[in-house]
Amino acid sequence: MKNEILFERAQKVIPGGVNSPVRAFRAVGGTPRFFERALGPHLWDADGKRYIDYVGSWGPMIVGHTHPAVVAAVQAAAARALSYGAPTAEETQLAERLCELVPSLERVRLVSSGTEATMTAIRLARGFTGRKLIVKFEGCYHGHADALLVKAGSGALTFGNPSSAGVPEETAAHTVVLNYNDTPQVREVFSRQGKDIAGVIVEPVAGNMNLVLPAAGFLEALREECTRHGAVLILDEVMTGFRVALGGAQARYKIKPDVTTLGKVIGGGLPLGALGGRRDIMEKLAPLGPVYQAGTLSGNPIAVAAGLATLQLMVQPRLLDRIEATTKALVEGLASEANKRGVTFSSQSIGSMFGLYFREAPPKSFAEVMQCDRERFNKFFHAMLERGVYLAPSAYEAGFVSAAHGDAEIEATLAAAREAFGRL
Numbered sequence: 415m416k417n418e419i420l421f422e423r424a425q426k427v428i429p430g431g432v433n434s435p436v437r438a439f440r441a442v443g444g445t446p447r448f449f450e451r452a453l454g455p456h457l458w459d460a461d462g463k464r465y466i467d468y469v470g471s472w473g474p475m476i477v478g479h480t481h482p483a484v485v486a487a488v489q490a491a492a493a494r495a496l497s498y499g500a501p502t503a504e505e506t507q508l509a510e511r512l513c514e515l516v517p518s519l520e521r522v523r524l525v526s527s528g529t530e531a532t533m534t535a536i537r538l539a540r541g542f543t544g545r546k547l548i549v550k551f552e553g554c555y556h557g558h559a560d561a562l563l564v565k566a567g568s569g570a571l572t573f574g575n576p577s578s579a580g581v582p583e584e585t586a587a588h589t590v591v592l593n594y595n596d597t598p599q600v601r602e603v604f605s606r607q608g609k610d611i612a613g614v615i616v617e618p619v620a621g622n623m624n625l626v627l628p629a630a631g632f633l634e635a636l637r638e639e640c641t642r643h644g645a646v647l648i649l650d651e652v653m654t655g656f657r658v659a660l661g662g663a664q665a666r667y668k669i670k671p672d673v674t675t676l677g678k679v680i681g682g683g684l685p686l687g688a689l690g691g692r693r694d695i696m697e698k699l700a701p702l703g704p705v706y707q708a709g710t711l712s713g714n715p716i717a718v719a720a721g722l723a724t725l726q727l728m729v730q731p732r733l734l735d736r737i738e739a740t741t742k743a744l745v746e747g748l749a750s751e752a753n754k755r756g757v758t759f760s761s762q763s764i765g766s767m768f769g770l771y772f773r774e775a776p777p778k779s780f781a782e783v784m785q786c787d788r789e790r791f792n793k794f795f796h797a798m799l800e801r802g803v804y805l806a807p808s809a810y811e812a813g814f815v816s817a818a819h820g821d822a823e824i825e826a827t828l829a830a831a832r833e834a835f836g837r838l
């Protein structure tokens with residue numbers, strides 16, 4: 415009951431009652447849960463109900479909620495200062511750690527969100543090449559900067575506004591939208607417009623139209639065409655960074671981008687993003703170069719402390735392998751439960767990210783994602799929620815597992831799924 419009361423009150427002062435659209439539950443219907451605390455793999459809502467969490471704050475909580483080492487680092491940092499608006503040694507330490515883990519990063523700039531990182535990366539690609547066109551892929555979501563809200567995924571897709579109102583046509587005209595995994599189309603566009611393309615931005619594993627893996631040769635083709643035509647290849651690893659592999663999806667797929675955008679995990683649950691890449695490109699950023707970017711809270715000491723502590727936990731031997739195995743057990747278990755009950759369903763995972771699809775096989779394109787049965791997803795979502803499992807409230811989001819999820823959570827989730835599939 416308390417969730418309902420809180421939602422009603424929120425709607426009187428916050429548009430839609432939420433500060434980020436997907437949270438409003440409009441895609442799945444019903445009342446969003448208002449959370450009061452979280453620990454390890456669990457969340458507790460305002461009514462005191464406990465959930466196994468597969469959203470993980472949309473990705474950041476890879477070591478589990480309120481990990482004692484992260485909380486201690488945050489408390490120690492907060493006791494020293496909340497913000498300086500001036501450099502600290504820890505920012506350099508975090509940049510060094512990122513360069514170590516992701517070898518394509520020669521220089522790193524810390525910002526406060528993934529959106530800021532991608533927005534800056536686009537400006538940088540344009541400033542570096544002196545060109546205007548940006549290539550993106552339908553269903554990929556790169557935050558909410560104007561140039562990137564064209565046929566976007568995530569909430570934009572969920573609510574039927576993949577190209578947002580308020581983005582001037584003149585801005586959208588400089589964004590070329592292609593089909594994810596359509597290599598011939600990429601080649602064709604580069605052969606026609608290659609000399610005008612400033613950069614290509616892509617989620618190396620798409621996680622904002624559910625989860626779609628890159629087809630063999632797709633990322634390689636992007637690399638080749640960008641190199642051939644002098645365009646900047648931007649891998650948006652805000653979601654995949656440290657989830658698909660410790661070195662990001664780029665390590666797993668062996669693709670070296672020119673620029674990488676990061677967020678989520680690198681802030682350990684606090685607002686932090688980053689962009690990094692080739693030195694000659696990154697040094698076009700102010701104060702060294704003419705491409706402007708700034709932020710009062712950039713490199714905030716508390717966010718940096720949370721990020722450093724999280725990455726310190728992530729480098730423990732075999733931690734990622736363990737989360738990957740847990741994620742696999744989850745998706746295989748779900749598919750088997752669906753199968754036993756004759757429900758048309760498929761699933762897949764990579765690292766600690768997963769996708770659930772109400773269709774025969776995992777989709778390979780945006781068009782195939784659109785073929786998933788949304789109504790069935792919504793029913794499944796609510797049946798799971800009732801049974802204490804918190805999935806993303808949209809059929810177009812990837813799911814996330816943390817190091818705190820273990821056999822007990824997987825078993826409990828599969829027990830809930832057994833009943834949920836039975837009710838579809």
Ligand code: HOZ
Nearest residue numbers: 434435436437472568622
């Ligand atoms: N853009 C996020 C999902 N891909 C949602 C963020 C949120 O609601 O917090």
